Amino acid sequence: MRLRPSMRENFRYILVHIVPDTTYESRDIYRAVAESVVSLYGDHIAALLWPSVMQVYGSYGIIRCRRGLEKNLETALCAVTQIQGVPAGIHPLRTSGTIRTLVEKIPKNPDKRSGKAVISGTQCGVWISKRGRIDLKEKGIYHEIPRYITEEDTEDLYYDE
Secondary structure (H helix, E strand, O other): OOOOHHHOOOEEEEEEEEEOOOOOOHHHHHHHHHHHHHHHHOHHHHHHHOOEEEEEEOOEEEEEEEOOOHHHHHHHHHOOOEEOOEEOEEEEEEEEOOHHHHHHHOOOOOOEEEEEEEEOOEEEEEEEEOOOOEEEEEEOOOOEEEEOOOHHHHHOOOOEO
16 A cells, blocks of 8 residues: 555655766666765665665766765765775765656767758758767758768868857
8 A cells, every 4th residue: 555645755866977978787886885974874865864865877877865965965965985996986966856857957969069060051050069079960851961061171061169
């Protein structure tokens, strides 16, 4: 039998960014967070916090804790120095009462800039990665068609953001 909403446990969800931008499994993040909470606050507060990694989206994640103790968890997240023995940091970005609002706040393509360009009279979408790689896609009637350009074309490429 389900409990009434007024009798259920209330949780808060924290959107975090994991640096460096590599993908980790949720259990590795959980171990790092649990170790940080226990070292900062001890077993009693760790049991009250009840931290849990709900979802991981690349270098972003959503971590759950009990309502009223989210500041303690944010402090413990800032104290994480390594994940799986690799130097890493966890930065809390936003706190919410629902997962859905945090999922909406996750950047879609944080490492790419986008714009539009005209090549040979055809308008194309441009995506530029941090490393300088340029992807072009021409919009067709049914799908996007990848375009390939040479180094000479990149010199003449003007794009607006």
